Amino acid sequence: MKTLNVRAIAARVCFQVVEQQQSLSQVLPSAQQPLSPADKALVGEISYGVLRHLPVLDQLVSVQLSKKFGRKDRVIHHLLMVGAYQLYFMRTAKYAVLSETVEAARALKAKHLTKLVNAILRKLDRERPSLPDETPVFKYRHPNWLIQKIKTAYPHHWQTILEQNNQRSPMWLRNNARQQPRSQYLADLKQADIHASAGPSDNAMLLEQPHGVTQLPRFMEGSASVQDAAAQWAAELLICQPNDRVLDACAAPGGKTCHLLERYPWIQELVAIDIEPQRLQSIDENLKRLQLSANIQVGDASDFSTWHQGAHYDRILLDAPCSATGVIRRHPDIKWLRQASDITCLVKRQADILDACWQHLKPNGVLLYATCSVLPEENEQQIANFLARTPNAKHCPIEHAPEKIGWQILPGQDNMDGFYYARLQKLMETDL
Ligand SMILES: C[S@@+](CC[C@H](N)C(=O)[O-])C[C@H]1O[C@@H](n2cnc3c(N)ncnc32)[C@H](O)[C@@H]1O
Incomplete structure (x- = not known):
């Protein structure tokens, strides 16, 4: 079997994100798919690292080039950033960085550029220009x-x-109560030699080190899920009563849907x-693993006429589409x-979604x-206007x-992602 060049794969991932505006969560898993666990981890480490430090790596590489690469060879710019990232931020042996990155240029069908790649990486290694920080x-x-x-x-x-x-983001788990x-x-977890501590909400657990889910006790049987502690506050704050009819209005991939069902077994629907x-x-897969069930539908939460039937809801979770500026540590591609x-x-x-959901709340x-x-216009200002x-x-x-x-959680606060929650109650006509 032909071995795949990990640096070439990472360069292509960064190219697809930065130049073709594809999301890292779209391109990384399929790029990693044919690789061994160790190579998967290395492609992840390099791709995340390049995207985290993009402006400085871009500048380091750009000043070494007398002219920009043409469209066909543009991926080599990303390969040079991959090389620079390893030299500056990883403890990879120098000879491996140089030889593997030059080899990657060949794998990327740029044999004519291997000398240039070699020369630039050697120069960066020899001269070690400091990382730009003037702006x-x-x-x-x-x-x-x-x-x-x-x-x-x-x-x-x-x-x-x-x-x-x-x-780097920590790994949080949610216990299935x-x-x-x-x-x-x-x-x-302790028995399995995995060090973890209890988090701020009822079922949150913080791992000292990230682990593959297959190493976690009874993960496939649904004993736990991977979910940041900030996201776990949703189910805690909604507080569902027996026989409530609940709507999760923007539900995929279903992290909070599952948590609501675990937390409130007395929900009617x-x-x-x-x-x-x-x-x-993905909601369906998560529910199956956790042995839970929900009424899943394709639907537009800003237009209930296309999908909704039946009674109004006692509780609505509206986890709105947003800028995701609170989760950049998990998704550094968001910056670009x-x-x-x-x-x-x-x-x-x-x-629009907020107004439509409100009409269907009891x-x-x-x-x-x-x-x-973390942007107030999506959060506190949005709710103040509403x-x-x-x-x-x-x-x-x-x-x-x-x-x-509302409650604005900032990224890194108590080790959590950045999140915002606001709780709104619909008044009875007699209260108006
Ligand atoms: C922040 S994600 C939800 C995450 C999910 N609640 C969880 O915990 O796993 C936002 C979701 O809103 C969905 N979405 C965007 N516009 C929507 C709309 N008008 N109606 C319903 N869903 C929508 C997106 O497809 C996306 O899956």
Whole structure:
């Protein structure tokens, strides 16, 4: 069997993300698929690393080139960044970086560029120019528009947020309370020599080191799931009562759907919808593994007329499509895929979904609005605008932020992803 060149694969992944605007979660798994576990991990490490440090690596490489690569050879620019990443950020032996990266140029059908790749990497290794840091884009490795937005929103914390976005993310698990108490699963992890501690919400557990899911006790039988602790607050905050009819309005891939079912076995029915038919399959797979069931449908949460039948809902979880600026440490490609202009469209989409869901919430019912964003226009401002135009909506403060509209979790806070939650109750007509 022909061996696949790991550096060539990583360069192609970075090329597809940066130049073809594909998401890392789309391209990485299929690129890794034919590889051994060790090579999978290496492609992941390099691709994430290049995307985390993109502006500085791009600059290091660009100043070595007398002219830019043409379209056909553009992937070699990414290969040089892969080489530079290994030289500057990894402990890979120098000879392996040089020989394997040059070999990768051949694998990428750029035999005519192998000498150039070799010369540039040798020069970088020999001269070790320092990483550029003279502008915030270089220093914080974010696009300027996003730095400005975060700086304006968080004048006292913006640097910490940007720095946290460039950290590796920890691995959090969610204990399946239907199968065992968390203390039991923590004991099972210990038995398997996996070090973990209890997290802030009832079933969250933080692993000291990431592990493959197949190493986790009874993972395939549904004893636990991988889910960040910030996302686990959704089920805790929605608080479902016996016989509630619950809607998960933007449900795929189903992390929160499953958590709601684990946490509240007394729910009468959980309807889980998503607008993307191909993403529904992942909800189904998650439910099967966890031995749970829900009413899954393709549906547009901003237009109930196309899918909804039956009674209104007692509880609605609206985990809205958003900029995902709170989860950049898990998805560094977001920095390079999002544009400033996307935010206005997202804010409008969120408002449309919020208004439509509200129409289908029972009086006295509760809607939990959630995003994995840190931008106030998608979060606190979105909810303030909603409250201003919706007389029968009452904001119910969350105990973690009693003075604020909603609860903004910042990336890295208690080791969590950046997330936002706002709890809204629909007033009865007699309360108006
Ligand atoms: C943040 S993700 C949801 C994550 C999910 N709640 C979980 O915990 O696994 C947002 C989802 O909203 C879906 N979506 C976007 N617009 C929608 C709409 N108008 N109606 C329903 N779903 C929508 C997207 O396809 C995406 O799957």
